[in-house]
Amino acid sequence: MPPNPFPPSDVLAAFGGRFALALPELRVGGQGVVYKARRTHDKYGNVTGDDVALKLHLNSGQDERVEREITAMTNVQHPCLATLLEEGTETVSGRRSRYVVWALIEGEPLDVTLQRGGIGEKQTARIARDVVSALSAIWSKHIVHRDVTPKNIMVRPDGSAVLIDLGGARHLDETTVTATGATFGTLGYLSPEQSRGERTLTSASDVFALAIVLVQCLTGTHPTGGNQALLNASPPRPATVVPHVSTGMQQILDRMLHQRASFRPSLSELEREFEQMMR
Amino acid sequence: MYFFNARYTLKIPETETEITGAAIAASAVSAVDLDKRAQKQFDKHEHFKRRLLDPQLYMASVDPALDPDTTEKLAAYPWFHGTSVPEYSSGEHGTRTKWKEANRPALLANWTRTVPTDSASIQAAAEAAVQYQLKIGCDSILLAVPLTTIEDQSLETEITWMRAGIEACSRLGVGLPVYATVALSEAVLHASPLKNPVIHSFSNYISSRRELAGAYIVMEQSETGKYFWDAKDPLMACMVLIDDLHRGARKKVIVNYLGTFGVVATAAGAEIWASGYNLSQRRFSRTAKPGRAYPRYHSFATAGDIGLKDDLDKINEAGLLSEVITPTAADAPLRKALERKLTVENVPQWKHSQSNTTAAQAHYLQVAARAAATLNEIQAKDRCEWVYDWLKTASELVKKLETKKLVTSASDTRHQKVWLDVFQQWRDYAKQ
Numbered sequence: 001m002p003p004n005p006f007p008p009s010d011v012l013a014a015f016g017g018r019f020a021l022a023l024p025e026l027r028v029g030g031q032g033v034v035y036k037a038r039r040t041h042d043k044y045g046n047v048t049g050d051d052v053a054l055k056l057h058l059n060s061g062q063d064e065r066v067e068r069e070i071t072a073m074t075n076v077q078h079p080c081l082a083t084l085l086e087e088g089t090e091t092v093s094g095r096r097s098r099y100v101v102w103a104l105i106e107g108e109p110l111d112v113t114l115q116r117g118g119i120g121e122k123q124t125a126r127i128a129r130d131v132v133s134a135l136s137a138i139w140s141k142h143i144v145h146r147d148v149t150p151k152n153i154m155v156r157p158d159g160s161a162v163l164i165d166l167g168g169a170r171h172l173d174e175t176t177v178t179a180t181g182a183t184f185g186t187l188g189y190l191s192p193e194q195s196r197g198e199r200t201l202t203s204a205s206d207v208f209a210l211a212i213v214l215v216q217c218l219t220g221t222h223p224t225g226g227n228q229a230l231l232n233a234s235p236p237r238p239a240t241v242v243p244h245v246s247t248g249m250q251q252i253l254d255r256m257l258h259q260r261a262s263f264r265p266s267l268s269e270l271e272r273e274f275e276q277m278m279r
Numbered sequence: 280m281y282f283f284n285a286r287y288t289l290k291i292p293e294t295e296t297e298i299t300g301a302a303i304a305a306s307a308v309s310a311v312d313l314d315k316r317a318q319k320q321f322d323k324h325e326h327f328k329r330r331l332l333d334p335q336l337y338m339a340s341v342d343p344a345l346d347p348d349t350t351e352k353l354a355a356y357p358w359f360h361g362t363s364v365p366e367y368s369s370g371e372h373g374t375r376t377k378w379k380e381a382n383r384p385a386l387l388a389n390w391t392r393t394v395p396t397d398s399a400s401i402q403a404a405a406e407a408a409v410q411y412q413l414k415i416g417c418d419s420i421l422l423a424v425p426l427t428t429i430e431d432q433s434l435e436t437e438i439t440w441m442r443a444g445i446e447a448c449s450r451l452g453v454g455l456p457v458y459a460t461v462a463l464s465e466a467v468l469h470a471s472p473l474k475n476p477v478i479h480s481f482s483n484y485i486s487s488r489r490e491l492a493g494a495y496i497v498m499e500q501s502e503t504g505k506y507f508w509d510a511k512d513p514l515m516a517c518m519v520l521i522d523d524l525h526r527g528a529r530k531k532v533i534v535n536y537l538g539t540f541g542v543v544a545t546a547a548g549a550e551i552w553a554s555g556y557n558l559s560q561r562r563f564s565r566t567a568k569p570g571r572a573y574p575r576y577h578s579f580a581t582a583g584d585i586g587l588k589d590d591l592d593k594i595n596e597a598g599l600l601s602e603v604i605t606p607t608a609a610d611a612p613l614r615k616a617l618e619r620k621l622t623v624e625n626v627p628q629w630k631h632s633q634s635n636t637t638a639a640q641a642h643y644l645q646v647a648a649r650a651a652a653t654l655n656e657i658q659a660k661d662r663c664e665w666v667y668d669w670l671k672t673a674s675e676l677v678k679k680l681e682t683k684k685l686v687t688s689a690s691d692t693r694h695q696k697v698w699l700d701v702f703q704q705w706r707d708y709a710k711q
Contacts (some may be wrong), residue, residue: 196474
């Protein structure tokens with residue numbers, strides 16, 4: 001783990017003791033630190049007493065990503081999306097840092113779950129339904145997530161799922177993919193159109209990425225071992241990679257993995273399909 | 280469905296098969312004249328009862344020095360230069376001609392050859408285009424969208440206009456189907472059609488907007504003199520775009536300026552194709568100058584036109600007339616004469632002389648309307664087979680005519696094989 005640029009004592013001091021930090025840190029990375037904490041007051045002095053994830057961002061080139069996530073999450077509230085409680089800027093350890101307070105999501109990231117192997121079809125359908133429902137909520141504001149991966153899906157102890165990290169989210173009407181023109185997203189989950197760097201991405205790209213995640217849920221492994229080039233050359237055929245699951249699940253995955261975005265099922269259609277599969 | 284691609288004249292020759300509707304091009308008729316027709320004349324003509332107005336924002340770069348007439352007509356519409364165009368008032372301006380004379384210098388002087396770029400102007404222009412279509416009683420709205428050219432393929436401008444049009448429809452409470460115009464310059468289509476990001480980006484965007492019923496597709500041809508487009512990649516790109524929108528996203532598609540390739544487009548899912556007899560009604564070009572036409576014999580059997588100067592007579596002499604001819608009421612005198620071993624020159628309505636096109640036009644419209652009506656009666660799953668048979672037979676027939684040296688460059692014989700190949704390529708791709 002890299003050294004923590006925001007030691008707990010500095011954080012406590014910077015926020016005037018309104019966060020009681022639970023150690024060790026949830027995550028220390030190149031972009032900042034995430035603490036689990038009990039928030040006694042919000043920034044306006046209101047008593048809260050809620051359990052939160054306090055995210056402190058290093059003031060680096062990641063700012064745009066943070067702002068994008070804040071903008072997206074300020075506009076959308078949904079039970080299957082992380083809840084933004086507070087955001088602001090604070091001087092911590094001598095540096096001005098952007099901080100974001102999220103409602104704490106109990107559970108673990110899906111990639112951690114999948115390290116133990118695949119999960120059943122019903123549980124997969126449940127995760128799918130929740131993620132689709134979250135994607136529908138952001139899509140109703142014409143926002144595309146662009147980075148649906150197991151790492152960005154939290155699974156609660158009751159099996160429900162929460163979609164997190166909208167740092168890559170983009171409004172449909174913003175046609176530039178990234179400032180540099182490079183493709184955004186995680187290799188191994190990019191839809192064909194995302195991979196080609198197309199300018200107009202829609203929820204159909206998220207649908208494709210989710211299908212890869214679902215195949216992973218059903219088999220415990222990524223269909224191409226995370227290899228994007230292989231994925232582009234030969235997209236997985238559900239009937240061969242997940243032969244043990246129902247025909248209904250295979251058919252829906254097949255449609256979600258269609259090479260042409262406009263041929264993939266809509267989010268509302270998927271929500272209905274997965275809802276039925278959960279029964 | 281076949282729509283007549285309307286020009287200045289409202290009246291069209293009578294056809295045995297009813298023409299479903301009309302697509303009116305803004306460049307063909309000035310706003311002030313169109314207003315008058317909307318008020319008094321549209322409902323008198325059956326084919327205008329269903330009408331579309333193409334705002335032709337994609338023609339914004341027309342050069343007034345080369346084509347002042349078209350420029351003047353376009354410039355009179357408020358979406359090119361905001362709402363500064365004075366409305367015609369008989370009390371103030373007298374006749375419409377006087378209005379045009381009085382405003383011509385200002386209209387031409389204000390023509391910047393660009394589309395409005397700031398947000399407020401785009402919104403105002405997009406709304407003006409919607410309002411105008413509502414005013415003249417169009418049965419669908421075609422959003423004003425600029426041309427996609429090789430110089431700028433970011434699509435940012437096009438999407439900004441589409442969004443502005445969608446918002447305008449929402450503000451105005453439009454209950455009619457709304458189509459996004461997709462106007463593509465040929466240069467952007469010479470890429471692998473299955474991997475062309477411009478095509479994919481448009482289909483992605485349109486399929487994602489619930490407010491849109493579909494797309495109105497126009498493709499600019501670089502070779503301005505051709506009645507039949509024979510550019511393989513652009514035509515395939517058109518098929519892919521139609522297929523993505525129709526079969527993939529379940530949207531509707533209207534195509535214009537593709538001539539009888541509209542029949543092929545119908546097999547891929549286009550709901551309406553618009554065309555007309557004259558070159559300017561069959562293909563879209565920003566640079567071509569309109570000229571006077573000669574009569575051409577449209578042969579559905581060859582999926583092309585047969586030259587009337589010598590070719591049709593030679594075909595008749597070779598005993599192949601019945602294979603080439605597509606009988607209509609308009610060509611009856613011609614057929615009768617040729618059967619009696621007379622020549623085209625003996626038939627005044629078909630004589631090869633400039634502007635003698637009334638019969639040829641009536642014949643073309645009847646053939647187009649009949650083809651559309653026939654396709655309409657065939658179940659969607661059988662259309663592909665029908666179109667394939669048509670193109671295959673046409674390709675073989677023109678090959679025979681060429682081998683026997685019965686046709687010259689006055690007849691169109693090159694595109695049939697291209698259309699057949701494109702159609703087969705699309706069928707293989709779409710598994711249809």
